[in-house]
Amino acid sequence: MAKQTGSIEPIHRRTLHGEVLPRLRDMIIEGVLEAGTRINETELCLKLGVSRTPLREAIKTLAGEGLIELVMSKGAVVRRFTRRDVANMLEVIKLFEIFAAKAACANATDAEIKAVALLHKAMVQEYKKRNRLGYYKLNQDIHSELVRLGGNPEIADLHSMIQARLKRIRYLGNQESTKWAGALAEHEEMMKALATRNGNALAEVMGRHMDQTLLRVSDTL
Amino acid sequence: MAKQTGSIEPIHRRTLHGEVLPRLRDMIIEGVLEAGTRINETELCLKLGVSRTPLREAIKTLAGEGLIELVMSKGAVVRRFTRRDVANMLEVIKLFEIFAAKAACANATDAEIKAVALLHKAMVQEYKKRNRLGYYKLNQDIHSELVRLGGNPEIADLHSMIQARLKRIRYLGNQESTKWAGALAEHEEMMKALATRNGNALAEVMGRHMDQTLLRVSDTL
DNA sequence: ACATAGAGTGCTGTATACAGTAATAACCGT
DNA sequence: ACGGTTATTACTGTATACAGCACTCTATGT
Incomplete structure (x- = not known):
């Protein structure tokens, strides 16, 4: 490997990339986030323990899957089904x-x-x-x-x-x-x-x- | 309005939020980005004149639409259809x-x-x-x-x-x-x-x- | 000569900081 | 007292900066 940063500690934090996406999806499916809820990004970030950037990317993906609705300059809403x-x-x-x-x-x-x-x-x-x-x-x-x-x-x-x-x-x-x-x-x-x-x-x-x-x-x- | 930052210049740059998404989609559809192309984010940012963050969000959306494929920790690839x-x-x-x-x-x-x-x-x-x-x-x-x-x-x-x-x-x-x-x-x-x-x-x-x-x-x- | 270890480079993934906008609350005039 | 207007707040959208991983190219040992 390269770039020995000096510190010996190997990998103290499992980044594991796409972790937020499935977690958020489950939260919606299991009803932790109720339908019609306006998603507050900063608030959710604290709950999930990640920054806004990956959360927003997950939101975009879930919008593509039809679980979330995106309202222009107003954020994301958990889609409600009639x-x-x-x-x-x-x-x-x-x-x-x-x-x-x-x-x-x-x-x-x-x-x-x-x-x-x-x-x-x-x-x-x-x-x-x-x-x-x-x-x-x-x-x-x-x-x-x-x-x-x-x-x-x-x-x-x-x-x-x-x-x-x-x-x-x-x-x-x-x-x-x-x-x-x-x-x-x-x-x-x-x-x-x-x-x-x-x-x-x-x-x-x-x-x-x-x-x-x-x-x-x-x-x- | 609030937060008069002192400078008088009003709005010199049209932010217009979701501009990148349709542009990127067109680039793919029209073949500007050929199928199988590995998308270099920083490079594309320069072409589109935006930062990586909104570009990445657009990529996630297009992945949901099936126009782009996401490869773990390897970036995005314009999907090739057999x-x-x-x-x-x-x-x-x-x-x-x-x-x-x-x-x-x-x-x-x-x-x-x-x-x-x-x-x-x-x-x-x-x-x-x-x-x-x-x-x-x-x-x-x-x-x-x-x-x-x-x-x-x-x-x-x-x-x-x-x-x-x-x-x-x-x-x-x-x-x-x-x-x-x-x-x-x-x-x-x-x-x-x-x-x-x-x-x-x-x-x-x-x-x-x-x-x-x-x-x-x-x-x- | 070839296989292998190592350093270097480039790109992705993530975090933080800033700017702009919409909603809300306070304030003033009528 | 009430409508309208202004200031505040909070949240989204964007930019930049940092950390880590993966690949490649080089150098060395057998």
Whole structure:
């Protein structure tokens, strides 16, 4: 290495560059920063223990992801989603998943399909344990994986971006057991269609599943 | 006002905040910064006449838009698109436009449909003048407007984001007259379907149009 | 001659300091 | 007392300065 600065102390502070971005994102998703909150930069800097420069850069990135809104010479605001916004985003998700469903049935390997089935089994376990968080996480993973198997990374990226936006909403949504059971039943159907590589059937179920998801979510708003 | 600093000189420099972002975006789209170029921040600062801080913020935003790639502790690189990337992006556009086609035919007002027809007429004029740039711009406008009429702003935003990425590619693409004529013919079909509010027909044509666009573009890569 | 260690250079990532602007509170005139 | 105007404050936007890492080019040992 170069530039022995004389001091022996090696690396006393883990800089680890992109640390603020995920932290801030989590704060928004988990609701630590409520929707509609005007972000005070200096204040947040103290909380995060970083300077304004990296924080502002993270804010710009999150604005690109649609989690934050930038108001000219007035700063950043945690984006607030209307019922309509959520419906629109779920519509996009639906488009992606229907497309991916067909493509995945056509192109995915047997191993990949098996991996999704395993995720599903794990999710069922979480359901039986009535562990909402674990269930939710695996649910997301299954949908993400299915879209990934569609073979179009652009779609996968956009899909996960919108999923991230919805995370905050769905995190809070306390669905009753009946609805929860319905969602699980749809997932069972999906797995059957995927196992038999019936693309049209899978697309149909996933479309229906997303429509139902909208209904399930929309009365929690 | 407050804080009279003593000096009388009022405002000698137009700060105008978000000036760098659109300028940098144009530089990428117009190919001033070639794909694959590693961006040297200090160098670009001199060219743009701003400091590194706002430039870096603009870079973060453009990374969110997918025009720039961020490499950890190595800086920013103007994103290079493979043939596959372009195909994938056009696939997304196709999804959006097919969806919007149906929705637009169902929900758009007569005035809105008429406005699209006017854009089309203007585009035909540009075609007759063999004015590629004018044609291209109106072409984009028509597609954007159709998607907007679909009534889902999320889709419209994502659509225009991807269109922006493709701009750089399509800018350069020098299609021969035969292919150009083909594209125009498809647009004529689209206008007929839209005028009669035949959603399925419009969706079919637009899907075909995007497939053809992929073919037309892909041999210019 | 080639591989390897070391110094040097250049660029990114971060922090701090300054300038300008919008919102708010105080003050004055009517 | 109330509307308008002025001063204060607080926060955003920008610039500059510093620290650390990564790469390259050179020099030396085997």
